Amino acid sequence: MTKAVSPLGEAWGQFLRNKPAVAGLALLIVIVGFVLYGHFLFNADPYRIVWGPLTAPGEREGIPLGTDFLGRDIFVLLLKGGGPTMAVGLSAALLTVVIGIAMGALAGYFGGWVDDLLMRLTEFFQVLPALLFAMVLVTLFAPSLVTISFAIGIVSWPGTARLTRAEFLRIRELEYVTAARSIGAGNSRIIWKVILPNALPPLIVSAALTVGVAILFEAGLSFLGLGDPNTISWGQMIGQNRNFLLEAWWPVAIPGLAIFFTVFAVSLVGDGLNDAFNPKLRSR
Amino acid sequence: MSPLMSLSDLRVEFDTRHGRVTALSGISLDVMPGETLGIVGESGCGKSITALAMMGLIPNPPGHVTGGVIEFDGEDITRASNRRLRQLRGRDIAMIFQEPMTSLNPVFTVGDQIAEAILLHQDMSRAEADRQVIELLETVGIPEPEARAKSYPHQLSGGMRQRVMIAMAISCRPKLLIADEPTTALDVTVQAQIFDLMRDIQAKFGVAIVLITHDMGAIAEMTDRVAVMYAGRVIEQGTSDQILDTPLHPYTRGLIGCIPVLGRAAASTDRLPPLAEIPGVVPPLHLLGDGCAFAERCALADDHCRAVRPPLDDKGHPVACHHAGEIA
Numbered sequence: 001m002t003k004a005v006s007p008l009g010e011a012w013g014q015f016l017r018n019k020p021a022v023a024g025l026a027l028l029i030v031i032v033g034f035v036l037y038g039h040f041l042f043n044a045d046p047y048r049i050v051w052g053p054l055t056a057p058g059e060r061e062g063i064p065l066g067t068d069f070l071g072r073d074i075f076v077l078l079l080k081g082g083g084p085t086m087a088v089g090l091s092a093a094l095l096t097v098v099i100g101i102a103m104g105a106l107a108g109y110f111g112g113w114v115d116d117l118l119m120r121l122t123e124f125f126q127v128l129p130a131l132l133f134a135m136v137l138v139t140l141f142a143p144s145l146v147t148i149s150f151a152i153g154i155v156s157w158p159g160t161a162r163l164t165r166a167e168f169l170r171i172r173e174l175e176y177v178t179a180a181r182s183i184g185a186g187n188s189r190i191i192w193k194v195i196l197p198n199a200l201p202p203l204i205v206s207a208a209l210t211v212g213v214a215i216l217f218e219a220g221l222s223f224l225g226l227g228d229p230n231t232i233s234w235g236q237m238i239g240q241n242r243n244f245l246l247e248a249w250w251p252v253a254i255p256g257l258a259i260f261f262t263v264f265a266v267s268l269v270g271d272g273l274n275d276a277f278n279p280k281l282r283s284r
Numbered sequence: 285m286s287p288l289m290s291l292s293d294l295r296v297e298f299d300t301r302h303g304r305v306t307a308l309s310g311i312s313l314d315v316m317p318g319e320t321l322g323i324v325g326e327s328g329c330g331k332s333i334t335a336l337a338m339m340g341l342i343p344n345p346p347g348h349v350t351g352g353v354i355e356f357d358g359e360d361i362t363r364a365s366n367r368r369l370r371q372l373r374g375r376d377i378a379m380i381f382q383e384p385m386t387s388l389n390p391v392f393t394v395g396d397q398i399a400e401a402i403l404l405h406q407d408m409s410r411a412e413a414d415r416q417v418i419e420l421l422e423t424v425g426i427p428e429p430e431a432r433a434k435s436y437p438h439q440l441s442g443g444m445r446q447r448v449m450i451a452m453a454i455s456c457r458p459k460l461l462i463a464d465e466p467t468t469a470l471d472v473t474v475q476a477q478i479f480d481l482m483r484d485i486q487a488k489f490g491v492a493i494v495l496i497t498h499d500m501g502a503i504a505e506m507t508d509r510v511a512v513m514y515a516g517r518v519i520e521q522g523t524s525d526q527i528l529d530t531p532l533h534p535y536t537r538g539l540i541g542c543i544p545v546l547g548r549a550a551a552s553t554d555r556l557p558p559l560a561e562i563p564g565v566v567p568p569l570h571l572l573g574d575g576c577a578f579a580e581r582c583a584l585a586d587d588h589c590r591a592v593r594p595p596l597d598d599k600g601h602p603v604a605c606h607h608a609g610e611i612a
Binding site: 006007008111112174175176178179180181182183184185186193194197198 | 339341345366370371372373374375378379381382383386387388389390391392393400401404405436449452453
């Protein structure tokens with residue numbers, strides 16, 4: 001007999017056949033490896049001034065990517081700034097997914113007034129201009145990695161909530177939900193153990209893409225000077241050097257490229273997951 | 285002997301776009317311990333709602349039980365708490381569904397799902413539950429139960445899946461098994477196997493079965509007693525022999541006339557159509573008037589039928605027809 005393959009295992013097999021997605025995953029592994037190395041193993045003070053300000057890449061040996069407007073080594077800043085950037089991306093995405101799934105699941109499963117209430121709340125957060133609202137939150141609570149992640153999570157969950165709700169509305173009508181009820185399963189078991197596992201594929205995709213969006217969001221806030229002043233992040237590097245853009249492109253372009261490649265890799269992986277979970281889209 | 289499951293004058297209503305419609309208007313049914321009761325009728329006559337009502341699973345909203353009593357083992361389950369209902373479901377009353385393709389959760393192995401049903405009601409370790417799963421799969425005639433327990437639903441055939449559903453349903457030795465058109469989605473040879481299995485299980489565990497179907501052949505083969513439903517009412521009730529041999533309601537006769545008989549087509553092309561049919565369809569529930577709901581489609585119907593709804597009277601066995609037993 002054939003070996004039992006779980007639906008997740010099958011999707012993984014499908015994912016591995018998708019070349020852009022695998023390339024994205026490889027790129028992501030390289031970037032994450034670089035960031036982890038910089039955060040945990042690489043010992044150098046990123047704030048140390050190593051040479052004159054705005055030294056071009058390759059101009060001087062030992063400073064491969066040049067220096068920023070204060071003369072700090074961009075390569076070292078890049079290594080040290082990746083960790084906070086990714087931490088914000090991941091924790092904001094996690095918060096988005098947790099709030100979004102909780103709201104969407106309850107609204108979609110119970111319907112009625114619960115649905116009305118939660119959806120009005122979702123709409124309230126959805127119509128607020130996300131960046132402005134995040135800026136208000138960050139300035140209110142003093143910028144730190146935690147408040148920034150929190151602010152990004154708070155402005156991004158409505159999309160996940162709507163997606164979750166739609167999935168729950170569809171799945172709760174299926175016969176295996178009635179069947180689960182007929183063996184005596186209660187509401188919480190049906191929500192978390194019967195419906196949610198079946199609703200996960202689109203949510204995994206959306207969570208992956210949210211990581212990319214959150215990293216961009218953090219960069220945006222830092223660019224506007226609302227990043228955590230005590231922590232180096234890629235977005236902050238861009239923000240601090242933007243006044244010198246006309247004299248030196250590299251202190252802005254290099255962290256910009258780092259963000260670009262990270263988000264690009266995450267999107268490729270997210271798209272690959274989407275194709276892997278949606279066999280119907282595969283042929284297109 | 286007192287009935288195991290007893291519905292008396294059960295009314296179920298649904299809120300729809302057309303206002304509130306009555307899906308079940310005063311159903312009374314008894315299921316005795318260990319017997320098989322058949323419920324027959326066309327789509328939309330209230331069979332499945334009756335089944336869901338027996339499990340306390342009428343979707344609310346939009347459904348409401350607006351009257352009557354559902355007694356299981358002497359306990360009125362229309363008044364039972366949700367907690368009590370969850371205890372009863374699966375442990376004392378179990379159900380198998382029409383579509384074995386969609387009634388199993390696609391993301392878990394069948395072994396996991398059966399173990400889940402066991403662990404919901406019985407206090408035992410996961411390892412013990414897994415052992416029971418293998419035993420149950422063996423009981424329902426699944427070859428290589430150890431390997432099959434690790435399969436996902438989509439890796440099994442329709443018949444296998446229905447066997448898995450039956451294994452799950454009997455996992456806690458329920459007293460009542462409700463089978464809602466359990467073979468409709470299966471092909472004929474598999475149907476016969478599933479019926480055989482249900483009979484075996486009844487003999488082994490003494491479970492009472494409510495078999496909901498629109499297949500008179502299944503009725504003849506499986507049931508002790510039969511209730512015929514039409515537009516939310518029981519219109520004829522009796523032992524299977526009474527219903528099949530001396531049907532009194534024109535609708536029941538029509539249903540029996542619809543049973544295809546091998547060879548009849550060739551022998552009787554001049555006199556009878558090869559397959560009989562009952563003209564028309566079950567009227568929409570929101571358009572039901574005061575008279576007999578079947579009057580529109582009935583050859584015997586007169587003005588009296590259209591004006592006055594016939595009560596369920598004993599005319600040999602209970603039947604709701606002013607013209608019971610007359611030949612069209």
